[in-house]
Amino acid sequence: xxxxxxxxxxxxxxxxxxxxxxxxxxxxxxxxxxxxxxxxxxxxxxxxxxxxxxxxxxxxxxxxxxxxxxxxxxxxxxxxxxxxxxxxxxxxxxxxxxxxxxxxxxxxxxxxxxxxxxxxxxxxxxxxxxxxxxxxxxxxxxxxxxxxxxxxxxxxxxxxxxxxxxxxxxxxxxxxxxxxxxxxxxxxxxxxxxxxxxxxxxxx
Numbered sequence: 171x172x173x174x175x176x177x178x179x180x181x182x183x184x185x186x187x188x189x190x191x192x193x194x195x196x197x198x199x200x201x202x203x204x205x206x207x208x209x210x211x212x213x214x215x216x217x218x219x220x221x222x223x224x225x226x227x228x229x230x231x232x233x234x235x236x237x238x239x240x241x242x243x244x245x246x247x248x249x250x251x252x253x254x255x256x257x258x259x260x261x262x263x264x265x266x267x268x269x270x271x272x273x274x275x276x277x278x279x280x281x282x283x284x285x286x287x288x289x290x291x292x293x294x295x296x297x298x299x300x301x302x303x304x305x306x307x308x309x310x311x312x313x314x315x316x317x318x319x320x321x322x323x324x325x326x327x328x329x330x331x332x333x334x335x336x337x338x339x340x341x342x343x344x345x346x347x348x349x350x351x352x353x354x355x356x357x358x359x360x361x362x363x364x365x366x367x368x369x370x371x372x373x374x
Contacts, residue, residue, distance in 0.1 A: 213256045216289035216296065219315055219322070220259045222347065223250045223287075226374040231265070233367040241368075242268055246281065248371065258288040263302075298324055298340075305330075311340065320344040328356075339363060348373035 227248040232241035246265020253260055263283040271277035283302035290297050296313040311326030322342040329335050337357035344350050350371045355363035 210291045211257075212291075214289070214291065216315065217256055219344075220287050220289065220296075221252060221256060222344065223259060223261065223350070224252055225250060227371045228374055229263075229265070229369050229371045231367065231369045234365065237364055244268065244281075247374075258286055261285045261287075267304075296322060296324065298326075309338070311338075313340075337363075 227250070228245065229248055230243065230245050232243050234241050244265055244267050246263060248261055248263045250259055250261040252258070261284065263281070263285070265281045267279050267281045268276045269279050281303065283300065285298060285300050287296065287298045289295070293312070296315060298311045298313065300309040300311075301307075307329055309326055309328050311324035313322055313324035315322045320343065322344070324340040324342070326338050326340075327335050328338050339355040341353045341355075342350060343352070352367075352369045352371070353365060354367040356366050358364045
């Protein structure tokens with residue numbers, strides 16, 4: 171269905187393009203468009219980068235409620251699997267977090283999160299989504315990979331409160347096959363982004 175929708179969109183785009191209007195003989199036929207879409211649908215080297223995260227992991231997380239306050243810490247586990255022929259990767263995260271309760275005192279809460287990652291061959295961008303049991307929104311991000319530093323950087327937006335939207339950055343540093351670090355930064359209006367979380371992963 172997705173490929174079918176993309177073929178329709180591609181046909182419309184080509185029909186409206188100046189080159190098509192000037193020379194209708196350049197119009198690709200259905201078989202050419204289908205071949206192009208099938209090529210775009212194939213996982214490639216960028217998907218292999220994401221595949222290095224498949225497996226079971228333990229993690230230690232630090233997060234800062236305020237930049238000048240000591241970080242809060244917790245641990246958890248992550249399981250990541252490839253789906254749809256290695257086109258996408260789904261990770262499930264489980265742990266405990268100490269959060270202020272209704273009385274203002276720290277209370278330990280169960281944390282569950284789920285991430286989806288892929289590489290969009292048409293956009294030439296890494297794409298990701300995130301949901302967890304600490305909210306009701308879906309965070310969407312797009313990113314690029316730097317092979318020199320082995321760092322995957324995602325950029326997106328989050329809406330923590332009604333009427334409030336802030337830019338976020340997630341840096342995934344692949345240390346080696348069994349270790350990686352993820353850092354989160356938020357744009358809080360200062361000269362630079364504020365680091366709000368650091369997660370260290372070790373393969374189980």
